[in-house]
Amino acid sequence: MHSVQVQLAEPYPIVIGHGAMARVGGLARRHLRAGGQAFVITSPTVRRHCWAPLATSLQRAGIAARVVLMPDGEPAKTMATATRLAEELARAGADRGALIVALGGGVVGDVAGFVAAIYMRGVPILQAPTTVVAMLDSAIGGKTGVNLRAGKNLAGAFHQPRAVIADLDLLASLPDRQYRSGLAEALKCGVIADARLFRRMQREAAELRRRAPGPLEAAVTGAAAIKARVVAADEREGGLRRILNFGHTLGHALESATRYRYFLHGEAVGWGMIAAARLAAKCGLLPGAEAERIEHATLALLAPLPPIRVAAAPVLRHARRDKKNAGGVLHFVLPTGIGRVEVLAGPPPEAVREALEETMALSRSGAASGRSRRR
Numbered sequence: 001m002h003s004v005q006v007q008l009a010e011p012y013p014i015v016i017g018h019g020a021m022a023r024v025g026g027l028a029r030r031h032l033r034a035g036g037q038a039f040v041i042t043s044p045t046v047r048r049h050c051w052a053p054l055a056t057s058l059q060r061a062g063i064a065a066r067v068v069l070m071p072d073g074e075p076a077k078t079m080a081t082a083t084r085l086a087e088e089l090a091r092a093g094a095d096r097g098a099l100i101v102a103l104g105g106g107v108v109g110d111v112a113g114f115v116a117a118i119y120m121r122g123v124p125i126l127q128a129p130t131t132v133v134a135m136l137d138s139a140i141g142g143k144t145g146v147n148l149r150a151g152k153n154l155a156g157a158f159h160q161p162r163a164v165i166a167d168l169d170l171l172a173s174l175p176d177r178q179y180r181s182g183l184a185e186a187l188k189c190g191v192i193a194d195a196r197l198f199r200r201m202q203r204e205a206a207e208l209r210r211r212a213p214g215p216l217e218a219a220v221t222g223a224a225a226i227k228a229r230v231v232a233a234d235e236r237e238g239g240l241r242r243i244l245n246f247g248h249t250l251g252h253a254l255e256s257a258t259r260y261r262y263f264l265h266g267e268a269v270g271w272g273m274i275a276a277a278r279l280a281a282k283c284g285l286l287p288g289a290e291a292e293r294i295e296h297a298t299l300a301l302l303a304p305l306p307p308i309r310v311a312a313a314p315v316l317r318h319a320r321r322d323k324k325n326a327g328g329v330l331h332f333v334l335p336t337g338i339g340r341v342e343v344l345a346g347p348p349p350e351a352v353r354e355a356l357e358e359t360m361a362l363s364r365s366g367a368a369s370g371r372s373r374r375r
């Protein structure tokens, strides 16, 4: 079992390990006020797979929690869902002493976090993530929110959890594509800040794909530690937190150019990291051999990846429209070595186009099919 501390004004732990859910009862006890009620916000799918260890732990701590269900999936990440949940809390008599436990992936965590942020102007929340993405990314850092019709995550609040409990046993039921896609964010953390994590993930790619306990625990812990460090240094995304966007400039553009229906987020980020590594090499920031290592590690972990079937022009248009690229100037987080990055505003457009087109060609070449994987 590992524990990583998020060093904010009110520090909180991320507990990571197989069987970590056993800790949730004790943590809930600590954060539940006398007379307060506990609520578990989750989805029917997640409840089916992940409820038992949480129930046991709460029961042992003498906590009778009420389950509040929300639908799963990105379309449910709306203000309407948040309103419905808040109304349900009110009907159940939740007061300021209430405690929320979010059990689920990033969608449940973001919506439940938002509800915790606004209900009675804020009640405490424990995050119990059940996907790779949620364990090493969305449950950490206090960004909560919902989508608007105008775009993703456009309404939200910062609301830090009191603890994050990442029980790796829960990942056993996660569909394979979801699982592998989550590994993209872990590898990203290695590239931006931790060469040892990168090398270990590269070396243990096959074991990681099989969800081998040791390598999985190391990858999730390593990545969560980086997210925790970055968040602690830059809680409100003033500067440093941007480095987490490595692979995301073109990754987001690929998702949005395909209307969020074709790639899983991590898959688009996988292509985005490969393109960014190639761009860094073209800009003379990164030796070509290092760019190749990033590419090979990404494919070794993620393949088969869906090929890119849109043209470069619309992808670049979507990138320029992204709210993170103010004024149409593309911002790229580019590696200058493994474990080090810098932010580059407005790299040469031809270099960007070339890097993207090469990545597209690679995606259609069969190299990403998972059959001819190299190390």
Ligand SMILES: NC(=O)c1ccc[n+]([C@@H]2O[C@H](COP(=O)([O-])OP(=O)(O)OC[C@H]3O[C@@H](n4cnc5c(N)ncnc54)[C@H](O)[C@@H]3O)[C@@H](O)[C@H]2O)c1
Pocket (backbone or CB within 6 Å): 043, 045, 046, 049, 050, 072, 073, 074, 077, 104, 105, 106, 107, 108, 110, 130, 131, 132, 133, 134, 137, 138, 139, 140, 141, 142, 143, 144, 153, 170, 171, 172, 173, 174, 175, 178
């Ligand atoms: N707040 C942040 O800082 C932050 C960071 C990254 C991503 N996000 C958000 O996270 C969301 C994506 O999260 P996600 O990738 O976890 O997707 P998700 O929450 O949609 O979960 C993916 C699917 O897996 C299922 N599932 C979850 N856990 C399971 C388990 N243990 N076994 C079987 N099935 C399980 C869910 O029912 C769902 O169908 C996006 O909305 C994104 O915006 C937020």
Ligand SMILES: [Zn+2]
Pocket (backbone or CB within 6 Å): 185, 248, 265, 269
């Ligand atoms: Zn991401």
